Amino acid sequence: MLDSHSEDDIEPETDEELFRNPVCYEPAGRNLDLERDDLGIPEVPGLLATLVSMRGRVPVDRRGLICPDCRDLRGRRVAMYLVQRDGVWLASHYRKPGEKPISHESDEHLARKERVAKDSEDHGYRADIESATPDGRARLDVRIKGDNGIVLGYEPQLSLQSARTMRLRERFRRRAGIRSVWDFADPDHDGLGMVPYVRTPNLPASVIRVQKNPIEVRDGNYVLEDVRCSPGGAIARCPGKPYDPENPLSDAYCGRQHLILMPEHQSSAAYDTSKSALTLTRFIVEAAGGARVPFRRNGMYGWLPSDQWDRYLSANGPEEQSSSEDRSAVRRGDRRALCTEDRPATEARNEPKKRYESRTVVLETREVTPQPALPAIDASGQPIPPCHICGQPASLRNTEDKPEHYSCRQRQGAPS
């Protein structure tokens, strides 16, 4: 019979959780800094050696290590113990085999998990809440078994977490072959664009739990558009020419053709009022069915309809590999980040930050070859002459009887 308090008898958490756990040393009343040799408690010399020597001799719950999040958020005293991964010390919650993982999740977080699991099951996709990846490195909030071997991980992320921790957690999922859908409600979240994501409104749990209530996807899904870079085209300015506040009226277009990856809510599709807004349910079901795929471009992540995927690949080349900086982050982890899913607002970082903007990315630019275009024809079969400013068909004429768009004249700032 094993000592009920020895490490042999207890189940450490997944690596992902370990990297996120803070740990408090109660006798000093402070959190440990496990990256430092003195653990950040210099007044207790040799603390690390002392703690390590307690293994197998002192019961886990009498070593002075507890989870500060469980204490502050749940009012519970949960013992922790140190484990080593790749030569780095990390802290795990103490729980016996078969005991559920400790969770600091809010009701909104739980409601999202339940809602997405139910919606998936209703559409014929098996969904499991709280399941670990086979390598034990990540714990998925909702694991959805899609078509053709697709495995989705749905991860509501309502609390703050650093971009570095988000990238790390995403990497555990990618390595396990998971396509993640990180769901952020905060438009200022550090994880936006750092992982394949959607952004949805911050709704109360009671609203989320009602399956007929739509949860609108507001960001994270992109589309490919092949656009002519001209005033008559679909884009507000050339994506290769940043807005110049010194010279706001300078020519904003290059006249070429761009294949661009753009946020759907900024694309021409957004003006198509005949289509209803994309909901989280439809997004998840389509992603499980393979109709949406995650992409990474210029270090930015998002989702793309898969009918545009081949075209994306031919312009983008194979998927980008993660950099060596990314790999070292896996090793080092981010142990200063809190382990909690729902970190109290008072713990929010104070540094000023600028709001994340989903960007348009140019995949390919081509010169426009003048072609004997079919003349545009109006309803009575008469050819429509080109606008003298943008060259696109214009059925109105200006005071000098030249074909012209009203909008083109306005852009030029000329008196009408």
Ligand SMILES: [Zn+2]
């Ligand atoms: Zn805890």
Ligand SMILES: [Zn+2]
């Ligand atoms: Zn351009």
Ligand SMILES: [Zn+2]
């Ligand atoms: Zn025009």
